[in-house]
Structures are given as structure tokens and as C-alpha cells.
Amino acid sequence: MPNRVRTLQVSDEQRVELRRRVRAKGAPAREAERARIVLLAADGVPGVDIAERVGCSEPTVIRWRSRFDAAGLAGLDDAARSGKPPTVPGAVRDRILTLTLTEPPTELGITHWSSRLLADRLRREGTPVSHATIARVWRHFDIKPRRSGTFKFSTDPELEAKVRDIVGLYLDPPEKAVVLCVEGKSQIQALDRTAPMLPIRPGLPASRTHDYVRHGTTTLFAALEVATGKVVDACMPRHRNAEFLRFLNQVAKAYPRKQLHIVCDNYGSHKHPKVNAWLTRNPRIQLHFTPTSGSWLNLVEVFFGILTRQAIRRGTFDSVADLVDTIGTYIDAWNDRCEPLTWTKDADTILAKATHPKNSKTQHASVTRH
Numbered sequence: 625m626p627n628r629v630r631t632l633q634v635s636d637e638q639r640v641e642l643r644r645r646v647r648a649k650g651a652p653a654r655e656a657e658r659a660r661i662v663l664l665a666a667d668g669v670p671g672v673d674i675a676e677r678v679g680c681s682e683p684t685v686i687r688w689r690s691r692f693d694a695a696g697l698a699g700l701d702d703a704a705r706s707g708k709p710p711t712v713p714g715a716v717r718d719r720i721l722t723l724t725l726t727e728p729p730t731e732l733g734i735t736h737w738s739s740r741l742l743a744d745r746l747r748r749e750g751t752p753v754s755h756a757t758i759a760r761v762w763r764h765f766d767i768k769p770r771r772s773g774t775f776k777f778s779t780d781p782e783l784e785a786k787v788r789d790i791v792g793l794y795l796d797p798p799e800k801a802v803v804l805c806v807e808g809k810s811q812i813q814a815l816d817r818t819a820p821m822l823p824i825r826p827g828l829p830a831s832r833t834h835d836y837v838r839h840g841t842t843t844l845f846a847a848l849e850v851a852t853g854k855v856v857d858a859c860m861p862r863h864r865n866a867e868f869l870r871f872l873n874q875v876a877k878a879y880p881r882k883q884l885h886i887v888c889d890n891y892g893s894h895k896h897p898k899v900n901a902w903l904t905r906n907p908r909i910q911l912h913f914t915p916t917s918g919s920w921l922n923l924v925e926v927f928f929g930i931l932t933r934q935a936i937r938r939g940t941f942d943s944v945a946d947l948v949d950t951i952g953t954y955i956d957a958w959n960d961r962c963e964p965l966t967w968t969k970d971a972d973t974i975l976a977k978a979t980h981p982k983n984s985k986t987q988h989a990s991v992t993r994h
Contacts, residue, residue: 632689634666638697640968658688658700665689712761716751720761724769736769780916787971789912790887790921794850794967801883803850804875805924808863808891809931812951814839814941821940830938840944844931844951845871847878847886848924853962855927857955859948865896872902876909884909889919923965931955 634642645651645659657678664674671685678685691699712720723742728734734741739755739762746753762768780786797803815836824830843863847856856878860867875884888894890913903909914921935954941947 631668632662632665632693634662634692639663639666641697643968655700661685661688662692662700665692712753712757716746716753717761719746719749719751720753720758721765721767724762724767736772738769776917778915778917780918783915783918784971784975786913786915786918787921787974790914791967791969791971791974793885793887793912794923795970797850798883798885801885802879803885803887804856804879805848805850805887805922806871806875807846807888807919807922807924807928808868808871809844809846809928810863811841812844812936812947813841814944814947815939816942817940821938832938832940839941839947842944842948842951843867844928846924846927846955847871847875848927848965850923850967851964853964854959855955855962857952859951863891863893865893865898868893868896869899869902872899872909876906882908885912886910887912887914887922887924889914889922890916923967926965927958931958 642659642663646656646663648656657680660678661674661680661684664677665671665685669677671682671689674685675682688700693699720742723745724737728737728741732741737745739758742758743753743755746758793803816839817833818835818837819833821830821832822828842859842861845858845860845863845867849855856875858871858874860870872886875886886909888911893899894911894913903911919925931951931954935950936947939947939950941950
């Protein structure tokens with residue numbers, strides 16, 4: 625009689641955090657691997673199958689499953705290791721951190737410190753420290769001056785109402801209605817490389833030439849069904865109200881006699897009088913607009929990112945028609961294998977993290993980090 629696999633107990637809150645670790649960009653690969661192991665174990669997948677799916681050994685699966693069972697999420701952290709005592713005096717370490725977290729002097733003409741420039745600065749202060757020591761201190765405190773992120777403020781006066789409206793559609797859709805995320809991805813270029821792409825080899829990534837021939841562009845309109853992940857698509861030369869209306873008609877025919885709630889951004893063609901007149905004639909269809917500078921709330925943007933990475937960025941196209949055919953082939957295959965893109969954050973969580981404090985210059989703003 626086969627052994628029964630014991631399902632690992634994982635709470636809803638822990639699942640949310642584990643899924644975040646799996647999706648996190650720029651995080652160490654080992655964190656995503658451990659999170660995947662625990663999620664699969666929570667679904668009752670045997671250890672041998674987990675090892676095969678994740679690409680690790682079965683003892684690795686047993687180790688992280690056991691550590692999570694014993695200590696929860698904390699058990700997935702690296703254990704403290706023995707070693708020689710730190711050789712950097714506390715005062716020197718504090719000075720390194722103070723300078724690192726302070727803007728460099730304007731006379732240096734730099735925007736951020738490098739380990740060598742900081743070592744030179746400390747040497748001039750009478751504290752000789754090697755750049756390797758500075759790098760070790762940075763690694764210990766997870767400081768990476770070379771990296772930078774971006775953020776965007778939203779000044780939409782209806783920010784909170786729009787966030788709650790759209791997130792409500794994702795987390796609690798209206799009964800017997802279909803929620804769609806609609807957007808147009810403009811200026812997709814048909815690029816033809818000047819030499820064939822070199823394939824991937826052991827130790828070498830796939831590579832392409834820097835120069836190219838540009839054969840034109842197309843605009844992809846896509847409607848992502850939140851409940852299933854399926855996509856209705858159309859490629860058109862431009863993104864005007866006429867093309868948007870044509871695509872809305874296509875979406876309406878794809879979902880006959882259904883109440884449609886469509887999430888889209890604030891692009892001018894989406895609010896054109898002709899579009900408003902069409903919506904008046906089709907009361908079963910309702911548009912929901914994302915906040916200004918808040919198109920990240922539209923789940924179809926996630927699909928566009930996946931499409932770009934998997935089918936377009938490395939592609940070589942000798943015409944716009946070739947590009948359109950490639951997009952169509954990819955979306956057909958996507959619809960055969962798709963799964964829902966699950967939204968996990970509630971409106972309160974988003975607003976608590978994204979709302980910028982009010983000041984004398986900002987009436988109502990939201991900051992989104994990328």
C-alpha cells in the first residue's frame with residue numbers, strides 16, 4: 625500500500641507571502657526556490673515530484689519542508705553560521721554606513737558612492753579601509769548604492785474611490801458578470817536584426833546584434849478575462865477612438881448577453897464622445913478607469929509584460945504582418961494553457977502603502993515604486 629503524503633499546513637497569510645517571494649524580481653533565487661517547495665508541499669505534492677519540478681534534490685525538499693513545519697516563514701531564512709569575529713571596528717562600520725546613506729559632496733560630481741570612492745574618502749579622513757571591506761559591510765546590511773528604483777505620484781482626486789472600485793472587481797466580482805482588463809499596447813516594433821541570433825550554449829546566453837532594421841509598428845488591443853486568464857486580441861495600425869470602438873465591438877461579440885465590467889486606463893480615446901455614445905447604446909457594458917498614473921492596477925499590463933519577454937523582445941520580424949502573426953500565434957497558445965492572474969492585495973493594503981503624505985505642495989498623491 626503506497627505511503628500517504630502528509631500535507632504541509634500553511635495559513636492564508638503565509639501563502640500570500642510565499643507567493644510574493646516566488647514572484648519577487650531581483651530577490652535571491654534560493655528564496656524563490658524555498659517558497660516554491662513549501663507551496664507545493666502544502667498542495668500535497670510528493671517530495672520526489674517537488675524536487676523534479678523545482679530542480680533540486682529530494683534532501684533539499686525535506687530540509688526546507690521540515691524547517692517551515694518547525695518555524696514557519698522564519699525557518700526559510702539562512703541559519704547563522706559560525707566564523708571568526710568581525711574585524712571592522714564598530715566606529716568604522718558606523719562611519720561607512722553614515723557616508724553611504726548620505727549624498728556625496730557636490731565637488732566630487734557623483735550621484736552615489738562606489739566602494740573605491742568611499743574608501744578613498746575614508747583614507748583622506750584618516751581611516752584607511754579597503755574597498756573590499758566596504759563591500760562586505762554593504763552586503764551585510766543589504767545596501768546596494770549602484771541600484772536605483774523609480775516611483776510615480778498620482779494626483780487623481782478620486783484615487784481612493786477608483787482603487788477600491790477596481791480591486792473590488794478583482795477580489796469580489798459581481799455575480800453573473802464578466803470582468804475584463806482592456807488596454808492597447810502601442811508602437812510594438814517589427815525589428816529585423818542585421819544578423820541571425822546566436823542560440824544559447826552552455827555558459828553563454830542567447831545573443832543578438834545591437835543594430836536592426838525597423839519595418840514598422842502595430843498596436844495590440846487585448847482584453848484579459850480575470851476569471852480565466854483568456855485573452856481576446858486584435859492588432860491595428862493606430863490607437864484612436866475608432867480603433868478602440870472597433871475592439872469594444874469585438875469584445876461585445878465575444879461575450880454575448882453578458883454583463884461586462886471593463887477595466888481600462890485614462891487614455892483620451894477611451895473617453896471620447898463616440899465611445900460614450902456607444903456605451904449608452906450598450907448598457908450591459910461598463911467601463912472602470914484606473915487612477916491617473918495608476919495603470920499598474922490593470923492586470924492586462926502583466927500579460928503585456930509576459931508577451932514582451934516570451935515572444936517579442938528576442939524576436940526577428942521582416943514585416944509588420946510577420947510580427948502580427950507571431951503575436952496571434954502566441955496568444956492562441958496562451959489561451960490553451962492560461963490560468964487566472966490572481967490579485968492578492970486588498971484596497972486598504974494598497975492605499976496604506978501607496979498614499980503619499982500630504983504637504984503644502986501635494987493635495988492628494990499616491991506613490992508607486994517599480
